[in-house]
Amino acid sequence: MTPSLDGILQQLECAEALEGLQTASVALRDHYNVAHIVYHWVSSSGQQYGCGTYSPEWVARYVEQAYLRVDPVVAGCYQKFHPVDWKRLDWSSKASRAFQKEAIEYGVGNQGFSIPIRGPNGQFALFTVNNDCSDEDWANFTETHRQHLIILSHAFNQKALELEPGRTPLAAQALSPREIDAMTLIAVGYSRAQVAVTLSISENTLRVYIESARHKLGALNTTHAVAKAIARGVIVV
Amino acid sequence: MTPSLDGILQQLECAEALEGLQTASVALRDHYNVAHIVYHWVSSSGQQYGCGTYSPEWVARYVEQAYLRVDPVVAGCYQKFHPVDWKRLDWSSKASRAFQKEAIEYGVGNQGFSIPIRGPNGQFALFTVNNDCSDEDWANFTETHRQHLIILSHAFNQKALELEPGRTPLAAQALSPREIDAMTLIAVGYSRAQVAVTLSISENTLRVYIESARHKLGALNTTHAVAKAIARGVIVV
DNA sequence: TTGCACCTCCCCTAAAATGGTGAGGGAGGT
């Protein structure tokens, strides 16, 4: 007996480890009667995680060959942020075709539908449903379940973020208003001279702000400080 | 008579301009019988757009005062990527409280629920539903409609992206692997000399990468390039 | 009152970054 969607969502909400996502993937595969459900993401630290129903062999192969940099699904979805049917991706390059051929040999279906979700600090996740069927059947399937799949991708994503280790105590020291002004203008490409004129202060004063902000942010230099400020959302560009 | 949710979604799908989003916002407000529905986003170019049911006075005030940099909803959601209840944001600072007080004077409800969505190249959107009611009622509302609101945020977002002018030639601006290496190391505070050593190349070569990346990113200087690269998710720090 | 954090300004010198151009070899795609 296949579990209900609500049941799976509820179960997902209670999950306390990666295994919970794994179990949910399997349950979803059975629920929808498709070939595969896969969820994988890249954390802010660049670490990759994944769960789903692909065969261990294919996963190992994928990781070993660093296919993340080849996979047109990843590359294509990275430029979008709404659901993407695999057919609409660019499979023209030689590497892509070889990759696809190999994937199918490892039991991956020919049809796919992936939902990218992007978080702050470069987090990027993909929720994928995969099957082996005709174009027409697949179009029907995605049309019918599109909304549920979006909800599911959110649920997976939320859970994944909760489980992510070291997801930032973030004890960020706040910058003063003037420091924020200064860093913001520096971040949009102004030179110190320009920023000083814009803020109607002397360049010497400006430097004090920049130095101060740099120390608060624990940065090694101005560029690093800007990078940290943006990554932490202290300033918005 | 209030339109059905499916009707609104369908109408949204057919929208051909910002007015379509505006109409949908109003329809949604009536459908859910809440105070406000607002959708606003920042494009990759930094341009702000918005639509919704806030009074024109409040919108004008918001823009004029550059409240985007004060609004705790924006600041809070910028660090997350799942729905956020306004109560869970940080309203402790004086500026935040003053902002909130003023917002309420302009007819904004005390309760809010915002769904952030982040696109490639630094696009960032917020779909907000706002109301004036008790904590309990609001908890019930958000609990009940959470999934639909997520779907709606996606629908708005997809439409907004379609409507965004000049929304294409970005994919061509991807950085080469070496450029990413260079920018990443610069972003974590290394000097050019250190980066050159780390990458085992001459500092001259390194500079070519930085310059190339700078041009691709349309940045005025290295710091600006790093800022853009991070904001767009081209590099992860 | 006495801190403390903020804003503002000034001095110094050495190190780093900036701007553009030329040029060779390699890999991939049409």
Added chain:
DNA sequence: ACCTCCCTCACCATTTTAGGGGAGGTGCAA
């Protein structure tokens, strides 16, 4: 085969930024 993009290195002179110092004024809060 040709073309384009990527990787690598080199040269030049100039501007900007880097790291510290010190010092006076405001306003808020314990």
